[in-house]
Amino acid sequence: MIVTDESLQKRSLVNFLKASLRGISQVVLIENAITGFIFLIAILFFSYSLAIIAFLSAIIGTLTARVGGGDEDAINQGLFGFNSVLTGMALALFLSGPHQWIIALIGAAIAGILTAALTYFTRNSGIPMLTFPYIILTWFLLLASYRLKAFNLRSDLIPQGLADWKLTVGGDINWLHSFFNGMGQIFFMDNPISGFLLFVGLFWASWKIGLYAILGTAVTLALAYFLGADHDLISAGLYGYNAILTIIAVSKVFNSGHHPLAFISGIVAACLTVPITASVSTWLLPFGVPALTMPFVLCTWLFWQQEKSCQSFK
Amino acid sequence: MIVTDESLQKRSLVNFLKASLRGISQVVLIENAITGFIFLIAILFFSYSLAIIAFLSAIIGTLTARVGGGDEDAINQGLFGFNSVLTGMALALFLSGPHQWIIALIGAAIAGILTAALTYFTRNSGIPMLTFPYIILTWFLLLASYRLKAFNLRSDLIPQGLADWKLTVGGDINWLHSFFNGMGQIFFMDNPISGFLLFVGLFWASWKIGLYAILGTAVTLALAYFLGADHDLISAGLYGYNAILTIIAVSKVFNSGHHPLAFISGIVAACLTVPITASVSTWLLPFGVPALTMPFVLCTWLFWQQEKSCQSFK
Amino acid sequence: MIVTDESLQKRSLVNFLKASLRGISQVVLIENAITGFIFLIAILFFSYSLAIIAFLSAIIGTLTARVGGGDEDAINQGLFGFNSVLTGMALALFLSGPHQWIIALIGAAIAGILTAALTYFTRNSGIPMLTFPYIILTWFLLLASYRLKAFNLRSDLIPQGLADWKLTVGGDINWLHSFFNGMGQIFFMDNPISGFLLFVGLFWASWKIGLYAILGTAVTLALAYFLGADHDLISAGLYGYNAILTIIAVSKVFNSGHHPLAFISGIVAACLTVPITASVSTWLLPFGVPALTMPFVLCTWLFWQQEKSCQSFK
CATH class of the missing domain: 1.10.3430.10 (Ammonium transporter AmtB like domains)
Incomplete structure (x- = not known):
C-alpha cells in the first residue's frame, strides 16, 4: 500500500x-x-x-x-x-x-x-x-x-477597597447545584447540567479519578459551609472548582498506587483550597479581578513536592 | 550493657x-x-x-x-x-x-x-x-x-487606602524600651523584660553575635530616628526586630573570620531594614496585614550573595 | 618601552x-x-x-x-x-x-x-x-x-483606588513629539530634542537597530492610538519608551541573521507593551508609583525564550 x-x-x-x-x-x-x-x-x-x-x-x-x-x-x-x-x-x-x-x-x-x-x-x-x-x-x-478604551470590562467586576468590605453569609444553599456548578465553574459555567456533562467526560477518562473528585468536592463544600463562607458563592460553585482541580492534580501523581497517606493528603489539599480561595479573593478585591484557578495552582504547588517525598516511602 | x-x-x-x-x-x-x-x-x-x-x-x-x-x-x-x-x-x-x-x-x-x-x-x-x-x-x-466567618481578624488590623494615609511622627521615644522591645518583637512581644530574657538566650548561644546584634540595633534605631520614622513605632520595637534578625543572619555567614568589609556590610544590612520596613508596611497598608519579618528576609537575600563573593577574597 | x-x-x-x-x-x-x-x-x-x-x-x-x-x-x-x-x-x-x-x-x-x-x-x-x-x-x-519623613515624594505621584478611576482619552496628539518623547522617556525626559539626541547615540552604535527601533515605535504608537489609550500619555511618550527598549532587546538576540519570523516577533513584542503598560499602570494605581520599565522587562522575558527556540530553526 x-x-x-x-x-x-x-x-x-x-x-x-x-x-x-x-x-x-x-x-x-x-x-x-x-x-x-x-x-x-x-x-x-x-x-x-x-x-x-x-x-x-x-x-x-x-x-x-x-x-x-x-x-x-x-x-x-x-x-x-x-x-x-x-x-x-x-x-x-x-x-x-x-x-x-x-x-x-x-x-x-x-x-x-x-x-x-x-x-x-x-x-x-x-x-x-x-x-x-x-x-x-x-x-x-x-x-x-x-x-x-478598546478593552471593556464586564460591569460586575468592581474593584473595592478592603476597608469598605462587609462579609455577608446569605441565604440557603442548594447542595446539588453547588456540587455540579463546582465542576461547571472550571469552564466558567454556573449551569448544573453542563457540570453534569463535564463529570461524564471526567468519568470517561477515569472513573477512579471521577469518584475521588466527587468525594473531595463533597468534603470541601462541607468545610466551606462549616467555615462560614458566603452561601451564594458556595451555591454558584465558586468554592468547588479549585477543589476538584486540586484533587485531580494530586491524585494524578499517585495513579500508580493506593498509598493511604496519599489519599488523605489529596483530601487535605482540596480542603485547603477553601481558605486559599477566600484569601486570594481578598487580595484581588482592590483590583476587581476574579481569583480564577489561582487557589488550585497554589495548593497543588504546596502538595506536589510533598507527594514526591511520600512516594519515596513505597 | x-x-x-x-x-x-x-x-x-x-x-x-x-x-x-x-x-x-x-x-x-x-x-x-x-x-x-x-x-x-x-x-x-x-x-x-x-x-x-x-x-x-x-x-x-x-x-x-x-x-x-x-x-x-x-x-x-x-x-x-x-x-x-x-x-x-x-x-x-x-x-x-x-x-x-x-x-x-x-x-x-x-x-x-x-x-x-x-x-x-x-x-x-x-x-x-x-x-x-x-x-x-x-x-x-x-x-x-x-x-x-470562622476567621476573626483582630480589630486593630485595619486596611487603609494609601490616599488616606497621613504620616505622624508623634511623641517621645523611650530608647531603652525601643531597644529591648526590638528583641521582643521577634516573638511579637512589646515587653522589655521579655526582650531582655531573649537577649540572655542569644548571649548564651554566642556572646559575639549578641554584642554584634546590640551594636547593629543601636545604629539602626538611630537611623530610624534620623530618617523621621514614627516615634511610637520605634518605641514599640517595630523598627528593631528586623535589624536584629538581619545582623544575626549576616554575621552567621562570617563566623569563620573577622573580615572588616563583612563587619561593615552587616551594619549596612541592618540599616537597610529601616527603609525596607517603611516600604513593606506601605505596600501592605491597603490589605491591613503587618510586615512581619519580610524586611529581614528581603535584606538578607540582598546581602547573602554579597557575603559569598566577599568571602572569596580571603 | x-x-x-x-x-x-x-x-x-x-x-x-x-x-x-x-x-x-x-x-x-x-x-x-x-x-x-x-x-x-x-x-x-x-x-x-x-x-x-x-x-x-x-x-x-x-x-x-x-x-x-x-x-x-x-x-x-x-x-x-x-x-x-x-x-x-x-x-x-x-x-x-x-x-x-x-x-x-x-x-x-x-x-x-x-x-x-x-x-x-x-x-x-x-x-x-x-x-x-x-x-x-x-x-x-x-x-x-x-x-x-526624610523621604519626600513628588506631589504628583498620588495613589488612587481603582474604584475611583475614570479613563479620559483627551485631546490632540503631536505625533512627532510622542515619537521623540518615547525615546526621551527612557531617561525620564519629555523633551523632543533630548529624545532626538538619544536617537543619534543609538544610530552611532548601530543604524540597523536604530531603524528597527523607529519602525517598532511607529507601529506601537499607532496601536496605542487605535486601542484608545490616553492621548496625553501618548504625546508624553509614555507608551513609547517600553516599546523601543523591547524592540532593541529582541533585535539584539537576532543580530546574527535576518530571520523573517524574528523580525515580526520583534514588532509583535513592541506592540504587546501597549496592553502591558496599560495593565501595569493599573496594578500600581493604588500605590501611586509609575510603571517605569516593567512592561519592557515583562515583554522581553516573554519573547526571549521564544527567540531562542526560533534561532534553533536556522
Missing part, C-alpha cells in the same frame, strides 16, 4: 484536531481527546459562542506552539492548549463590547507563548506551570481595560 | 523535644536547645497561652516534617520548626474568636509543609528560605478572614 | 570611566562608551543636575560592583552600571526635598548590590535581569516615603 500525500495530510489534520481536543481535556489535567470532545459538548450546552471560542482557542494555542517550535510530544498531549482555552474563554466572558472576541483569540495566542516561556524558565525547578500562565495573562489583560 | 527498647524510646523523645526547642531558637537563626528553652521562658513571662502555642507549634512543625519524610539532620537542627513557631504565634495573636487556637495549630502544620515545598523548589538556587514560608502563610490566612 | 605605574593608573582610570559610560549606554542594551557619552549630552541638554546624577550613579554602580568583587568583564561592559544610572535618576526625579540627592546616590549603590544579588540567584535560569533590579528598588524606596 502506498501512503499518498493526501492521506498523510488528512492524518496530520486529524492529529492536530485531536491535540486541540486534548488541550481542552488538559484543563482538568487529563490527556484524552474524547473527554475533550465531551467537555466541548458541555460548553456548547451552556453557550454556542463560548464553545466556539473554546475550540478556536485550543486550535490557536496548539498552532502557536507548533509555529514557535515547541516540543512535539507536549503539543500532541495538549499541554500547549489548555492555557489558551481558559484564556480565550475568560477574556470572552469577562470583557464586553465589540472587540471582546478578537482580544480573546489574540489572548489565546499569547497564552501559548507565555506557557512556552514560563515552562522554559522553570525547566530546572520541577515546578509544573499548571494554569499559572492563563491566570497571570488574564489578570493582566482584564486590568488593561482601565487604560485602553 | 543492653540498650532496651524503653531507653531508646526515651532517648528518641528527648531528641524530639530538643529538636522542637531548637526550632524555637532557629527563629533567630541559632541552633541551640537551651537558647530555645530560655526563649520559651521569655514568652511565658509575657503570656502563658502564647508560650503554650509556641511550644505546641514547634512540636507540630517538627512532627509534620518527620511524617512527611523531611531530611533527618535538618529536622534535628530545628530547621522545620521555626516557621511553624512563628505562624502559630502570629495566628493566635492576630486572630480572635473561638477558633483562633485551632486555626493557629493547623497553620503551624501547614507551615511545616510549606517550608518543605519551598525548600524543595529553590534547592538549586541557593536562596535560603528563612522565615519566608511563615510570612506568606500568615498573610494568606489572615486575609481569609474577609471571606470566612 | 617601559610602562610606568603612572601610565597604568591613567589607563585604569580611563577604563573605569569608559565602563561607567558603557553603563549609561547599557540602559538601552548597547555596549558603547561613545553612545553613553552622547546620551549624557542629551541628558545635560534636559537638565544639568540630572546629568550629574546620571554620571555619578554610573560611577557608583561600577565602583560598587568592583568593590563587591563582581565579574571583571561584566563590569567593563557596563552591566553593573545601568541599573544604578536609572535608580539614581528616578529617585532624584520622583523624590523632592533636601535629601533627594543623597538618597538617589545611596540608591544607586544599593542598585549595584541588588543587581549582583539577583544575577546570582537567577544564574541557572537563563533569565536576564534587564532593568528589573532598578524597578523593584525604585518602587520600594519611593513607597518608604509614606513612613519616613
